[in-house]
Amino acid sequence: xxQLQESGPGLVKPxxxxxxxxxxxxxxxxxxxxxxxxxxxxxGLEWIGYIYSGRAKYSPSLKSRVTIxxxxxxxxxxxxxxxxxxxxxxxxxxxxxxxxxxxxxxxLVAVSS
Amino acid sequence: xxxxxxPPSASGSPGQSVTISCTGTSADVGNYNYxxxxxxxxxxxxxLIIYEVNKRPSGVPDRFSGSKSDNTASLTVSGLQAEDxxxxxxxxxxxxxxxxxxxxxKVSVL
Numbered sequence: 001x002x003q004l005q006e007s008g009p010g011l012v013k014p015x016x017x018x019x020x021x022x023x024x025x026x027x028x029x030x031x032x033x034x035x036x037x038x039x040x041x042x043x044g045l046e047w048i049g050y051i052y053s054g055r056a057k058y059s060p061s062l063k064s065r066v067t068i069x070x071x072x073x074x075x076x077x078x079x080x081x082x083x084x085x086x087x088x089x090x091x092x093x094x095x096x097x098x099x100x101x102x103x104x105x106x107x108l109v110a111v112s113s
Numbered sequence: 114x115x116x117x118x119x120p121p122s123a124s125g126s127p128g129q130s131v132t133i134s135c136t137g138t139s140a141d142v143g144n145y146n147y148x149x150x151x152x153x154x155x156x157x158x159x160x161l162i163i164y165e166v167n168k169r170p171s172g173v174p175d176r177f178s179g180s181k182s183d184n185t186a187s188l189t190v191s192g193l194q195a196e197d198x199x200x201x202x203x204x205x206x207x208x209x210x211x212x213x214x215x216x217x218x219k220v221s222v223l
Contacts, residue, residue, distance in 0.1 A: 035212075044116060045151075045159065045202055047212040057210035099149045099164035100204070106158050 002027035004094050004104035011110050012088075018081040018109055022094030029070060032097055034077040036068060038090040039106070046090075051077060084111045117142065117203055117215035124221040125193045133218045135186040135203035141213055143184035147206035150179055150188045154199045163188060190220070198222045 008020035022034070035050040049058035049068050056068040067080040077094055091106040118136040125131040135142065135150075142148055148166045151159035161170055163179035166186065176191045186205070190197050203215035 037214075044217045045204070045214040047204075047214060050210075059211065093158060098147065098206075099161060100151070100159070101161045101164070101170060103158040103160070 002096065002102050004096065004102060006092060006094055006104045006107040008092075008107060008109070010108060011112060012084055013113050014085050014111055015083055018079070018084050018088065018111075020079045020092055020107060020109070022077040022079075022104055024075045024077070024096075029072060029075045029077070034068075034070065035095045035100060036077075036079045037093045037095055037100070037103075038088075039093070040087075040090045048079065048081075048092075086111050117205060117213055119201075119203060119215040119218045121216075122219045122221065124223055125190075126223045127193055127195065129193050130189060130191045131193060131220060132187055132189045133201055133203075133220070135188070135205075135215045137184050137186075137205055137207075137213070139184060141184075141205040141207040142181065142186050144208065145206045146181070148179070148181055148186040149204045150177075150186075151202045151204070152197075152199045153202065159202060193222050195222050 003025045005023045012018045033050045033052040036048040051068045058066045065082045069078045089111045091108050093106045094104045096102040123131050146166050150163035152162050153159040162173050162177050166181045167179040178189045180187050201218045207213045
């Protein structure tokens with residue numbers, strides 16, 4: 001059974017860069033789409049972007065600040081979000097596939113000085 | 114892109130049915146059969162319960178069903194059970210390598 005685990009700092013200062021890693025176990029990372037999705041506290045879900053076969057696509061609203069990459073040797077998918085502000089405070093999830101059929105448990109990132 | 118529109122809340126008694134709507138546009142829900150539904154309990158990650166409009170992943174009870182008409186998708190939960198009390202979100206492919214989620218519906222079992 002595939003498992004996804006997000007990790008990274010829980011606190012980031014305004015204007016700095018948010019960096020998270022999603023470690024995939026129980027399956028190969030190479031054959032699937034891998035997305036990052038976030039959820040501000042008490043609010044809905046927002047798709048950030050995906051990577052597949054080394055090519056990444058991003059939400060138009062975040063495109064200028066987001067980079068998603070993959071390290072096949074470590075079975076990891078990474079997210080970088082630059083110039084963060086308070087509105088980027090959210091639980092960040094990684095998810096697999098076209099339909100997001102498997103999700104990590106999520107990691108809360110707060111943006112605050 | 115705008116979020117898909119869902120009613121904020123829905124409710125039903127145990128054993129009854131509840132239907133949740135998810136309204137988009139001809140650029141997303143109306144144009145693609147890539148509508149999915151997710152169940153999220155408090156403090157937990159979302160769980161896929163319907164994909165490609167009306168398909169159920171393995172292990173999801175057949176009490177959950179999905180459909181679509183024009184720009185609106187729907188999720189029906191039949192035979193409501195206490196454990197169905199959760200938030201439900203829809204999503205749709207929106208073209209140009211873009212996805213959009215619904216605003217979410219809180220389902221209460223009375």
